[in-house]
Amino acid sequence: MTELLLLSATGLMLSLFLGLLRVLLGPSAGDRMLATQLIGTVGVGMLLVLSVLLDEPALIDVALLLALLAAVAAAAFTGQQEARHD
Amino acid sequence: MLTAQVLYGLTACVIVALGLRGALLHASLLQRVVAINVMGAGVFMLLIAVAYRGPGLPPDPLPHALVLTGIVVAVSATALALALARRLHAEQDND
Amino acid sequence: MINLASSILILAGLFFYLAGSIGLLRLPDLYTRLHALTKADNLGLGLLAAGLALHSQHLLTSLKLLLIWLAVLAASATSAHLIARQARRQETRR
Amino acid sequence: MTDAMIGLVALPLTGAVATLLLPRSATVVAIGAGLATTIAAALLLFGVANQGALHYEMGGWSTGLGITLRADGLSALLLMMTSLVALAASVYASAYFSAASERARFWPLWLLLWTSLNALFLSGDLFNLYVTLELLGLSAVALATLGGKRAxxxxxxxxxxxxxxxxxxFLAGVSLIYAGYGTLDLATLPRVVEPGPIAWTALAMMTTGLLLKTALFPLHFWLPPAHASAPAPVSAVLSALVVKAAFYLVLRLWLDVFANVVTPxxxxxxGLLGACAVLWGSWRALQAERLKLLAAWSTVAQLGYLFLFFPLLLALPPGPTRDLAAGGLVMLALTHGFAKAGLFLAIGVIQQRCGHDTIRDLDGTAQHLPATTFAIALAGVALIGLPPSGAFLGKWQLLAGAVETGQWLWLVVTATGSLLAAAYIFRVLGHAFGHQPYPNQPVTVAREEWPALLLTAMAxxxxxxxxxxxxxLLEIGT
Amino acid sequence: MNWDAWLPVLVVASSLLPGLVIFFLREGSHRLRTALNLVGAILKLVLVGILIWGVFHEHVYESRWTLAPGLDLVLHADTLSVLFVTLSTVLWLVTTVYAIGYLENAPHRSRFFGFFSLCVSATVGLALAGNLFTFVIFYELLTLSTYPLIAHRGTPEAVRGARIYLAYTLGGGMLLLIGTVWLHVLAGPTAFVEGGILGRLPAEYHPQLKVIFLLLIIGLGVKAALVPLHGWLPQAMVAPAPVSALLHAVAVVKAGAFGIVRVVYDVYGVNFTDQLGLLTGLGIAAAITIVYGSIKALFQDNLKKRLAYSTVSQVSYIALGTAILGPIGTIGGIVHLVHQGIMKITLFFTAGNYAETLGIHKVSEMNGVGRRMPATTLAFSVAALGMIGVPPVAGFVSKWYLGLGALEAGMAAWVMPVLIISSVLNAAYFLPVLYRAWFREPGPAWPAEHIPAARFETSAALLWPPVVTATLALAAGLFAAAPYSPLEWATLIAHREYGL
Amino acid sequence: MNTTNLLVFDGLLLFSIVGLAWASLATTDERRSVILFMAFGLVLAVAWGRLLAPDVALAEAAIGAGLSGALLLAAVRKQSPGSSHTHANPDRNYSESGAKVVLQWLVTLLCAALAGTLAWALLHALSSAPHDTLPRAISDNLVASGVSNPVTAVLLNFRAYDTLLELAVLLTAVLGIFSLGQTTPGYQPAGPVFDGLVRWLVPVLILTAGYLLWVGAHAPGGAFQAGATLAAAGVVLRLTGRSRIGLPDGFVLRIIMAAGVGVFLLVGLTLLLLGRPFLGYPPAWAGALILLIETAAMLSIAATLLLAFVGGQPQSTAVNAAANRQREENSRC
Structure with missing residues (x-):
């Protein structure tokens, strides 16, 4: 089981890397934001895996908070774009 | 020997330096603020790496507490800096 | 038995995660990339959470995992919509 | 007596909360809190003088686990200076800000600044010092923006x-110290630190951070505009106390905590940076067109003098001669604190009465505002280091130390800097005495002129x- | 502290406190200001009288106040200080009276008299300084309190003159300070002790001591206007006449000369100075200054400038006397401290009277002024003759002793010619003035007549001070041998210095 | 579990952290920089979790990934697009001038030297046996501290004084922001989808905040994390165009702002009056007092962060305008 979790942690890491590339490549701000959302989702997954792997149940709370606040960040990103239209 | 502690600690050093360089070289106020925050993250990582005692061992809680205080302080400062920058930009736009 | 199911779920989750990420990287424009993210990744997280939930002993933990998944689902749906709309607007403005 | 230590932090902080909640009577509350704080500082000074160094374990937790407040002769003196300067500036500020909304903004921040200064001088813990430094920095910045202008x-x-x-x-250095020695307590550290990569790097980083805050050449670039554009009472405290606080920390670290780590x-x-600061700061002060800018550049120069003491103190063997020099350093710092605060307040009076502070248009100020001109002259005496100011005694010790250790360069720098200081001070006074047909006026010492006069007379x-x-008092160490 | 310790403090305070009060007086409270001034001056005179009596009877008056560990502010009355204190006190009283008359209806009198009193306090403190540290403090205070007096008029020239004065004196003060600190490091607290204290230092310090001596003499020489450090003096002439009088006769210039005397006699010790080979250098500097000042004075048409260069020359007699080894030369130098003061103050008072009454500023405008203002011109003549060294005026006594001292010390070969040349030059720049004043016909009108002749030739407050000081100058020469005369006191000093 | 297996994970994680840090500082586009910084924060939260610092990870998730980003994005907004390159950074083209290039290299070298020295010193520090006097003291005194989460015990009991001053820092920041004058005009009302998000997100955030506050006593969490979460709820509300964002008016707002410091001080001084040390809670009461202080602190923190996002005093524009006029009149002379 530990090995599986290790594997999935590393696999998630790979997924995060791919997302990172998109963040770096862009080209538009929307793309970057989208990729950041992906990093958030991957991060949530990673934290869940780590919480089992490291036997640290509190990391689930972290994942929860990360999930909730990623939404806030996305809202902030689009919200601030919205306001420019007035 | 390459333990996680050393690995994270060394990375912290790199991040501190990166942040410092950005803070010194960037002309944009906003990016200087970002750079200082990056530098802060480096320092926090240093502390957390120091606190880390290895898997299965409870880490030293003191640096964690210090980092929490540090994060609050850094956010306060960032907020003030950004408010000032916003105000300056607003005035520039009014000119 | 549970272990096996959990392992399969986790591996499946991992697969979808990777698929989503590759999609994000390879697909040609923002709108198609949106699909990759919202569909594949959310599914990945769901499977992963399910796998871990099977693994956990506490009911509360399982509930939290569910909540996380729901939160991510809702958040990514909304944010994908917002990002898409915003990109759309910028295009039409241009 | 140890309760006075709590009072020094809690009183201004309570005042800050109270002025925030009661904006209508903020001035009265603030002055009251200031008075109480000053009394606490005086009590502490007497306590230290009579009972020796004091310490207080916060929350009753033993040193190390908890945070310990400490007061020795040096910190008691600086606390006393802080209180007197801040109190005088408070009295001045009560007349300076006219609009109620301005007062409501000013007082809480002002008392927070005061809190941070007191907390810094009392703190016995490295990380706590970081927090106080940030509190100090943020409150100073917030106050500096009250100038309202774009600049x-x-x-x-x-x-x-x-x-x-x-x-x-600074925090990076602190982290390193904790990593290396497992303690943050200032009194424990001297027993455990030893020369080596950890202590050197940590000290270098902390010192660099503090030098930025204390504006030592060439890290001084931010000071003149910030100090020159803030409201007068704020400038006074910024120049007199805030930079001094960071300097105090450098002094503490170099002479107490890391005494066996620092190298000549x-x-x-x-010392070399200090020398550059003295010469460059004085030169720029001489070129300044506005009085406030002159005062701000003069702060850069005056801080330089303080750093000239470091090579001397390190070259002198521990003993009475070294104590004399250390006393001179503190004396110089104290005098500058009072003098510069008074100078900024006096400039504030000129700005408000004349509507400007351009030096070449100051002709006749001596007739128009005799008490304020006199205050500027007194401040000048202290900045130049002429007798009977405290700075004279300080510079005497500086010169004596330079002669004693054969470091003649510092002697030349001190002498040149003093003469440059005389040049920029008397450039102002020359204009003030300049001919301008003003009607004979009675010597009015208005309410806003008193604080400047008292502060400069003190210096x-x-x-x-x-x-x-x-x-x-300085013999009472931790 | 008992009475003996308080007396020196009171002497200083008797001018300091009235001065501080005067600052805060309203411009219009003329009477109160005058009263304060005069009461302070008279009180000081009384106190100094007690001091003279006490010091003569070898009472010790000393007050001590610690400023920092090892640095004491010491006020100590010995024979030399009493001489200078007496001079300052007497002339302050006279000058105050004169200044009250001179500044009648002028603006900013409270400020003026405030600084005037501070200036005198600094001078008295400097005279009573018991160690070099204290001396330096009062020396700088003197600089500070004279600056506003020179700048008093507020005209661009006044401000400029004050600035030049300041540049010189602060620069000199810095050298003096460095020398003093250095000496302090080498020898500890440098108390003024008759015969000096440095002789006991080991020989390896001697080179350093020479450098220090140079620093001290340059620092003091600025105020004493030794050539080439005299440049500020003619510029400072823009000050009001009472200020010039005080600067030249009592305060600034004399403080420098007094400091040189102190350093040579009571810090280094005259024998030790000679042993270091420094006396001759000092003497030569003094001699050059004497001749140079006299020559410059010859070419000045502006009366006050002529007097200023005369001061440059005359004050160096004091330094010259110091440089002559042996009690007789010492007497000559020290007594000239007093004599030059009395004579020069007379000259400045009278010059001020000419300017205030008739608007005369230049020598060329003085034709026949003796008829219009006989008393003033008489006083001027007495003082001028004294400066030349004509008996029985005081100046003669000083020059006599200097010559005699040089003979005794075997330095006659160069001192005598200097004395003779300078006397000839003195005569050359003073006698034509006297001739003009008494024997030339006055022009059709005075340049600007401010005070019409009524009961006296000018207002009483202006007239009496020069008359009194001229009388004093005459008396100092005539009754040189009387007890408590300047000469007798100088003899006492010289004897104590040389341990006779 | 074998740690070497995590080394690959660690290496990749750290590589992405450094890469994000570098990327967010290498660009000159402010918005790109901010987005990259937000991603940096997300990854950091994972790293803190990896290092068994869940308290910090919670804070980072709330701040680094969420609120900081919102704050920074709000600041970007103030610049009109394109203009950020012209007037804000006139010397943006420093790479063109020779002196600037030299300076750039110099600074880079300096920073590299710093990294090297720091690493050198750190390796020295880490190579010695860990100092465990203090951690042991903390665990020994945990029972007396009133809470079982050691981080909370340090923050609110052993080093409560730090936290008091930290709250003062927050108060200072918000007062400083207030002193800058009026708030920016609010946002446009949001569309239906966004409103749908708000309708479920805000209550969940508030619930989560309450949970974090309560759980802080015995598990990771606490006032700051809770406050930041609460503030995030406000941010979302603000983004939907609700300019008052549920903040109370005038006096009540000031009370909330001051509550953190005020309650803390009140507790400390009361204990002093009762003969105990300043902030020295009696063990029996410690848990309750800490919860009291934390609740007040949470409210203050939330209000502060929210006001920081809003960028100034959110009400009574008339007063502000009057103050500005007054200030202009003063400055005219």
Whole structure:
């Protein structure tokens, strides 16, 4: 089981890397934001895996908070774009 | 020997330096603020790496507490800096 | 038995995660990339959470995992919509 | 007596909360809190003088686990100076800000600044010092923006960023210390630190951070605009106390905590930077067109003098001669604190009465505002280092130390700097005495003129003539 | 502290406190200001009288106040200080009276008299300084309190003159300070002790001591206007006449000369100075200054400038006397401290009277002024003759002793010619003035007549001070041998210095 | 579990952290920089979790990934697009001038030297045996501290004084922001989808905040994390165009702002009056007092962060305008 979790942690890491590339490549701000959302989702997954792997149940709370606040960040990103239209 | 502690600690050093360089070289106020925050993250990582005692061992809680205080302080400062920058930009736009 | 199911779920989750990420990287424009993210990744997280939930002993933990998944689902749906709309607007403005 | 230590932090902090909640009576509340704080500082000074160094374990937790407040002669003296200067500036500020909304904004921040200064001088813990430094930096910046103008906001932002950078460097050093020695307590550290990579790097980083905050050449660039564009009472406290606080920490670290780590080469480097600060700051003060800018550049120069002491103190063997020099350093710092605060307040009076502070248009100020001109002259005496100011005694010790250790360069720098200071001070006074047909006026000492007069008199007369106890107090170390 | 310790403090305070009060007086409270001034001056005179009596009877008056460990502010009355204190006190009283008359209806009198009193306090403190540290403090205070007096008029020239004065004196003060600190490091607290204290230092310090001596003499020489450090003096002439009088006769210039005397006699010790080979250098500097000042004075048409260069020359007699080894030369130098003061103050008072009454500023405008203002011109003549060294006026006595001292010390070969040349030059720049004043026909009108002749030739407050000081100058020469005369006192000093 | 297996994970994680840090500082586009910084924060939260610092990870998730980003984005907004390159950074083209290039290299070298020295010193520090006097003291005194989460015990009991001053820092920041004058005009009302998000997100955030506050006593969490979460709820509300964002008016707002410091001080001084040390809670009461202080602190923190996002005093524009006029009049002379 530990090995599986290790594997999935590393696999998630790979997924995060791919997302990172998109963040770096862009080209538009929307793309970057989208990729950041992906990093958030991957991060949530990673934290869940780590919480089992490291036997640290509190990391689930972290994942929860990360999930909730990623939404806030996305809202902030689009919200601030919205306001420019007035 | 390459333990996680050393690995994270060394990375912290790199991040501190990166942040410092950005803070010194960037002309944009906003990016200087970002750079200082990056530098802060480096320092926090240093502390957390120091606190880390290895898997299965409870880490030293003191640096964690210090980092929490540090994060609050850094956010306060960032907020003030950004408010000032916003105000300056607003005035520039009014000119 | 549970272990096996959990392992399969986790591996499946991992697969979808990777698929989503590759999609994000390879697909040609923002709108198609949106699909990759919202569909594949959310599914990945769901499977992963399910796998871990099977693994956990506490009911509360399982509930939290569910909540996380729901939160991510809702958040990514909304944010994908917002990002898409915003990109759309910028295009039409241009 | 140890309760006075709590009072020094809790009283202004309570005042800050109270002025925030009661904006209508903020002035009265603030002055009351200031008075109480000053009394606490006086009590602490007496306590330290009579009972020796004091300490207080916060929350009753033993040192190390909890945070310990400490007061020795040096911190008690600086706390006393802080209280007197801040109180005088408070009285001045009560007349300076006219609009109720301005007062409501000013007082809570003002008392928070005061809190942070007191907390810093009392703190016995490295990380706690970081927090106090940040509190100090943020409250100073927030106050500096009250100038309201664009230039003020710009300068304040630069001030903030520099301060943050300094704090981060300081914190990095603190982290390293904790990593290496497992303690943050200032009194424990001297027993455990030893020369080596950890201590050197940590000290270098902390010092660099603090030098940014204390504006030592060449890290001084942010100071003149920030100090020159803030409201007068704020400038007074910024120049007199805030930079002094960071300097105090450098002093503490170099002479107490890391005394066995610092090397003469490093001290000479500090001395060299100090020398550049003295010459460059004085030169720029001489070129300044506005009075406030002159005062701000003069602060850069005056801080330089303080750093000239470092190579001397390191070259002198422990003993009475070294104590004399250390006393001179503190005396110089105290005098500058009072004098510069008074100078900024006096400039504030001129700004408000004349509507400007352009030096070449000051002709006739001596007739128009005799008491304020006199205050500027007294401040000048202290800045130049002429007798009977405390700075004279300080510079005497500086010169004596330079002769004693054969470091003639510092002697030449001190002499040149003093003459440059005389040049920029008397450039102002020359204009003030300049001919301008003003009607004969009675010597009015208006309410807003008193604080400047008292502060500068403190610097130019009281400290110089009654300063001997300073040396005695400094013998009370931690 | 008992009475003996308080007396020196009171002497200083008797001018300091009235001065501080005067600052805060309203411009219009003329009477109160005058009263304060005069009461202070008279009180000081009484106190100094007690001091003279006490010091003569070898009472010790000393007050001590610690400023920092090892740095004491010491006020100590010895024979030399009493001489200078007496001079300052007497002339302050006279000058105050004169200044009250001179500044009648002028603006900013409270400020003026405030600084005037501070200036005198600094001078008295400097005279009573018991160690070099204290001396330096009062020396700088003197600089500070004279600056506003020179700048008093507020005209661009006044401000400029004050600035030049300041540049010179602060620069000199810095050298003096460095020398003093250095000496302090080498020898500890440098108390003024008759015969000096440095002789006991080991020989390896001697080179350093020479450098220090140079620093001290340059620092003091600025105020004493030794060539080439005299440049400020003619510029400072823009000050009001009472200020010039005080600067030249009592305060600034004399403080420098007094400091040189102190350093040579009571810090280094005259024998030790000679042993270091420094006396001759000092003498030569003094001699050059004497001749140079006299020559410059010859070419000045502006009366006050002529007097200023005369001061440059005359004050160096004091330094010259110091440089002559042996009690007789010492007497000559020290007594000239007093004599030059009395004579020069007379000259400045009278010059001020000419300017205030008739608007005369230049020598060329003085034709026949003796008829219009006989008393003033008589006083001027007495003082001028004294400066030349004509008996029985005081100046003769000083020059006599200097010559005699040089003979005794075997330095006659160069001192005598200097004395003779300078006397000839003195005569050359004073006698034509006297001739003009008494024997030339006055022009059709005075340049600007401010005070019409009524009961006296000018207002009483202006007239009496020069008459009194001229009388004093005459008396000092005539009754040189009387007890408590300047000469007798100088003899006492010289004897104590040389341990006779 | 074998740690070497995590080394690959660690290496990749750290590589992405450094890469994000570098990327967010290498660009000159402010918005790109901010987005990259937000991603940096997300990854950091994972790293803190990896290092068994869940308290910090919670704070980072709330701040680094969420609120900081919102704050920074709000600041970007103030610049009109394109203009950020012209007037804000006139010397953006420093790479063109020779002196600037030299300076750039110099600074880079300096920073590299710093990294090297820091690493050198750190390796020295880490190579010695860990100092465990203090951690042991903390665990020994945990029972007396009133809470079982050691981080909370340090923050609110052993080093409560730090936290008091930290709250003062927050108060200072918000007062400083207030002193800058009026708030920016609010946002446009949001569309239906966004409103749908708000309808479920805000209550969940508030619930989560309450949970974090309560759980802080015995598990990771606490006032700051809770406050930041609460503030995030406000941010979302603000983004939907609700300019008052549920903040109370005038006096009540000031009370909330001051509550953190005020309650803390009140507790400390009361204990002093009762003969105990300043902030020295009696063990029996410690848990309750800490919860009291934390609740007040949470409210203050939330209000502060929210006001920081809003960028100034959110009400009574008339007063502000009057103050500005007054200030202009003063500055005219």
């Amino acid at each position: 003020a906001a710009e300068a304040a932002l630069r001030y903030l960023l520099v301060g943050l950078l300094g704090s981060m460097l 080469v490093a001290a000479n480097l500090l 130019a007369l009281v400290l110089g003539l009654g300063g001997a106890p300073v040396w005695k």
